[in-house]
Amino acid sequence: MKREQTKSRRPSGSKSRSSRGRQPGARQLGLSAWRYRVVVVGLALLPLAALWKIASLQVLPDIDRGFEFLKGQGDDRMVRKEEIPGYRGVITDRRGEPLAVSTPVLSIWADPRVLDANADQLAPLARQLGIKLSVLTGRIAHYAGKEFMYLSRRITPRQAEAILELGIPGVYKNTEYKRYYPAGEVTAQLVGFTDIDDVGQEGMELAFNESLAGRSGFRQVLKDQKGRVIKDLRLLSSEKPGKNLALSIDxxxxxxxxxxxxxxxxxxxxxxxxxxxxxxxxxxxxxxxxxxxFNPNDRSRLNTQAMRNxxxxxxxxxxxxxxxxxxxxxxxxxxxxxxxxxxxxxxxxxxxxxxxxxxxxxxxxxxxxxxxxxxxxxxxxxxxxxxxxxxxxxxxxxxxxxxxxxxxxxxxxxxxxxxxxxxxxxxxxxxxxxxxxxxxxxxxxxxxxxxxxxxxxxxxxxxxxxxxRQVPSELxxxxxxxxxxxxxxxxxxxxxxxxxxxxxxxxxxxxxxxxxxxxxxxxxxxxxxxxxxxxxxxxxxxxxxxxxxxxxxxxxxxxxxxxxxxxxxxxxxxxxxxxxxxxxxxxxxxxxxxxxxxxxxxxxxxxxxxxxxxxxxxxxxxxxxxxxxxxxxxxxxxxxxxxxx
Amino acid sequence: MSQASTILGLSLSKVMAVVWLLMLFSGLSVVYVSHQCRLLYSELAVLEQKKNGLQVAWGQYLIEESALASLHRVEVFAQQKLGMQAPVLDQIVVVKP
CATH class of the missing domain: 3.40.710.10 (DD-peptidase/beta-lactamase superfamily)
Incomplete structure (x- = not known):
């Protein structure tokens, strides 16, 4: 206690008497020079040690699990990958009436192992899915030991949210795209259709697949504690929305x-x-x-004869x-x-x-x-x-x-x-x-x-x-x-x-x-x-x-x-x-x-x-x-x- | 020497104090502005999410609309429920501008 007090007074004293000797503080206090040196060196080492620690945490790899670890931990809490959706283009007629529209649908899937462990929550899930509990448990038993099973495929976002809101562990969603053909059989052969991966298979969907196809992009963002995006870090891949296609038909x-x-x-x-x-x-x-x-929206009973334009x-x-x-x-x-x-x-x-x-x-x-x-x-x-x-x-x-x-x-x-x-x-x-x-x-x-x-x-x-429009010429x-x-x-x-x-x-x-x-x-x-x-x-x-x-x-x-x-x-x-x-x-x-x-x-x-x-x-x-x-x-x-x- | 110690009539120490204050202000401004930036950015992100949501909803409404307003449905409705019919020839009056 006494020593600290004297030390704190030292700077003012040492300033005025600095010309008298190398260690005026020590002499004045009657301390031996070595003790003074030890303290000075000790105090000088402390910030160095702090600096070393900082450097080891932030700069040097391989020490204390390396800075990559800490950076990774930090990023895990803040940096998120966001999807930028890129939809497949809309096909319209000449007046803008839609003939083919992509809309996201959700598929609900589950991890049967997790679901099995929460058997008490299956009743509301079955009700929301619109199936009997016995059917659901039967399906879970069928997929026992597996890690993935679909509960419901390609349902509207609203239906999916209702299921997810139950908060049952082991139930997840997956976004897919479904293409609808509002004009149905009237334009079926001309417009064609896409497969389950939204790739054109027939008709104009196939002919102009390249320009219609959309590709989702991803960007890296910083999110705060509440999950709000606060900073755009970088674009991982840019999205490419599909181009719309206007057909000549009315x-x-x-x-x-x-x-x-x-x-x-x-x-x-x-x-x-x-x-x-x-x-x-x-x-x-x-x-x-x-x-x-044929009805392009329901191809379960597709007759290939009807597909030809x-x-x-x-x-x-x-x-x-x-x-x-x-x-x-x-x-x-x-x-x-x-x-x-x-x-x-x-x-x-x-x-x-x-x-x-x-x-x-x-x-x-x-x-x-x-x-x-x-x-x-x-x-x-x-x-x-x-x-x-x-x-x-x-x-x-x-x-x-x-x-x-x-x-x-x-x-x-x-x-x-x-x-x-x-x-x-x-x-x-x-x-x-x-x-x-x-x-x-x-x-x-x-x-x-x-x-x-x-x-x-x-x-x-x-x-x-x-x-x-080209004006017909004599050529x-x-x-x-x-x-x-x-x-x-x-x-x-x-x-x-x-x-x-x-x-x-x-x-x-x-x-x-x-x-x-x-x-x-x-x-x-x-x-x-x-x-x-x-x-x-x-x-x-x-x-x-x-x-x-x-x-x-x-x-x-x-x-x-x-x-x-x-x-x-x-x-x-x-x-x-x-x-x-x-x-x-x-x-x-x-x-x-x-x-x-x-x-x-x-x-x-x-x-x-x-x-x-x-x-x-x-x-x-x-x-x-x-x-x-x-x-x-x-x-x-x-x-x-x-x-x- | 006296020239070096005064700038615009102020002593060097006073100038330093002013510069320090300016620096402090600038530093705090950076903090404030970046905070504002983050707030606005998060608002932007929310709006963008909303936009995507609306885009989805638009697609669904588009489908719904064209399903409800399909020419076949309109035709059946007009003929059967409203008792409408396409005008026959002598009911048509051609108006020339």
Whole structure:
């Protein structure tokens, strides 16, 4: 006690007497010098020791478990890894209606070992899960000894919170993402779907998976005692939110098309069908529907047949629906004009060993009349008068035999034969749409060329914003404008009284279109009673805005002609589309003059469509060899056509 | 010497005192500002969390909305419950601007 007091006084004393000696304090107090030195050295060592301790804790590794340990302990209490969610992009239609939305769902899982030890708390858990206690204990027993079991998968966050709020140890949550398809089966094949890991598997989900996919990021943050984030330390990995995708389709049109197609498929007991509606000016696909379809939200009973986007992938032999393009070739040749009269009597015409037959003897018909009645004889006579490559050339120019380039997975390019030498019969069948294969989408694109006045626009399944819209230039021209207009004019007659497509008429609008009925190819060549019914048309006829193609495959009812099966679908769907798109009627509509199809009256009157049944009527026995043809699909049918000489 | 010991007419010791005070003030300001920063940051974090929550809710509402307003449902409702129908041709009046 006494010594401390003297020491505390020392600094003031030593200051004044510092010149007298080396250890004035010691002498003054009468202490021996060594004791003073020990104290001074001892006091000097203490801060050094403190410094050493600090250094050993903070700087030097391997001493006292090293600074890493302490730093780690500190970080464990403060530094947290936070997830920055990156969702998969939303797919919408052109007006922003959602077609595919990802939303987080929670899966509740448990550690059965922990759960087993808390058996008294299982009753409320079972109640919250909505299962019986015995079921829950049974499941726990089943997973006994394991470390993981799902209690409930993919439930809404609200349901999950209710379970977690019970505070039962060993119950945890896990965030997953689930994709919902609000439009369901209406857009199922086009939009496609994702797998359980949110990766695109079909359709646009697959085609644009890269840009749609979102990736969660992580950042390191400091949290205080209350769990609040107080400082952003660094970004571990940046999040990448998926980009949204706006498709070109208009859900209203899509829905209308789907409803009418489904009704027709059911009514005519058809196997399948497709409708494509195209915006003439931009090339955007406004609707693309298929039957049969499936519910992408519930894929437990998925039928793979229903998954195909038939409109883009499935090949059909188009039949007479190609006749307007044959007329283009005819007009381009300069040998014909729309009013050139061709005598179709006596109603059949022989090419090589085949005879092409009309439904009845139409007598002399002009080109418009041939199209209106879909005369086989007339078309064949025109084909015979043209250069062998002329018709194929037109088909190729409007995009047949080439992929439409929409990027849709599995999109088909169709098949357009290319030959060194064209036999007459091949030229004739090509003229009325046999011996080639197209997709409904390609048909729509081809009719789009006629509708736009001869320029070819690339079809798009993605929305094209008005500023990105390409104005068709002369470089895109594939058909002379005047000829496209002429053919459109001719196609109007198809819907007039006596034409094959009267049921496609839309009150208030002028429609240009063409019907088609083609025989399906089976194992033994063309089948007598299996057909594809088609209708393709454009409205308003004088300055078309829309092109629609209806394909109904294998109707099993009594009616199978394109004009009876597909044309009414066209009429209903397009009428609704025109209303939705606010396209004004182009003809005044006094009610009495409207052509409204009645079930009975047109049936007898309806001219017969192109059908190879007629082609085959005079086939010789040599054709039987075709039955042995083992080449599938298109090649088979092409061979069947070509091998008939 | 006298020049060195005065700055702006103040003696060196007074200047030192002022500088010390300024330093003290600056130090305390740093403490205050970093505290404010943390408060604001935690608020930001809370808001961000809220934003994520709202994003989730938005997605769910979007799904709910499009399920409730699905064209099929609207059509059935309009036709069966409200007795509505699409206008037939002579009920439509085309208005030209």
């Amino acid at each position: 859900l209203r049109l899509q829905y209308a098309a789907y409803r009418e197609l489904k009704a027709a498929i059911t009514h005519f007991r058809a196997a399948s069908g497709s409708v494509v509606i195209l915006d003439v000016h931009s090339g955007e696909v406004l609707a693309m529907v298929n039957q049969p379809s 038939r409109a883009a992938t499935d090949l059909i032999e188009p039949g007479s629906i190609m006749k307007p393009l044959t007329m283009v070739a005819a007009l381009e040749s300069g040998k014909f004009h729309p009013s050139t009269v061709i005598d179709t009597s006596p109603g059949h015409f022989r090419v090589g060993r085949k005879t092409f037959v009309d439904h009845k003897n139409y007598g002399p018909l002009d080109l418009t009349g041939i199209l209106k009645k879909s005369s086989q004889v007339g078309t064949t006579k025109i084909a015979m008068a043209l250069e062998p490559e002329a018709i194929r050339g037109v088909f190729e120019r409007v995009g047949l035999g080439q992929g439409p380039g929409t990027g849709f997975p599995g999109e088909s390019a169709g098949f357009l034969p290319n030959k060194q030498r064209w036999r007459p019969v091949e030229r004739a069948t090509m003229a009325f749409g046999y011996g080639l294969a197209v997709t409904p989408l390609q048909l729509a694109q081809a009719y789009g060329v006629l509708a736009s006045g001869g320029t070819k626009t690339a079809v798009s399944l993605l929305k094209i914003s008005p500023e990105d 895109d021209r594939v058909i002379p404008s005047a000829i496209a207009v002429d053919v459109r004019e001719m196609m109007k007659s198809v819907l007039e009284k006596g034409g094959t497509g009267t049921r496609a008429a839309i009150p208030g609008y002028e429609v240009a279109g063409k019907t088609g009925t083609s025989h399906k190819v089976g194992a033994a060549g063309y089948q007598q009673d299996h057909y594809v019914s088609l209708f393709a048309g454009m409205v308003p006829a004088d300055s078309p805005r829309l092109v629609a193609v209806v394909v109904i495959d294998d109707p099993r009812s009594e009616d199978y002609y394109g004009g009876l099966v597909a044309a009414p679908v066209f009429s209903k769907v397009t009428a609704e589309a025109l209303r939705f798109l606010n396209i004004p009627p182009d003809i005044p509509f006094p009610k009495s003059e409207l052509v409204t199809a009645k079930e009975a009256s047109f049936k007898e009157d309806l001219p017969k469509e192109t059908s190879p049944k007629d082609v085959q009527t005079s086939r010789s026995g040599a054709d039987k060899s075709m039955a042995k043809s083992d080449l599938a699909g298109v090649q088979k049918l092409v061979r069947a056509q070509g091998g008939a000489t």
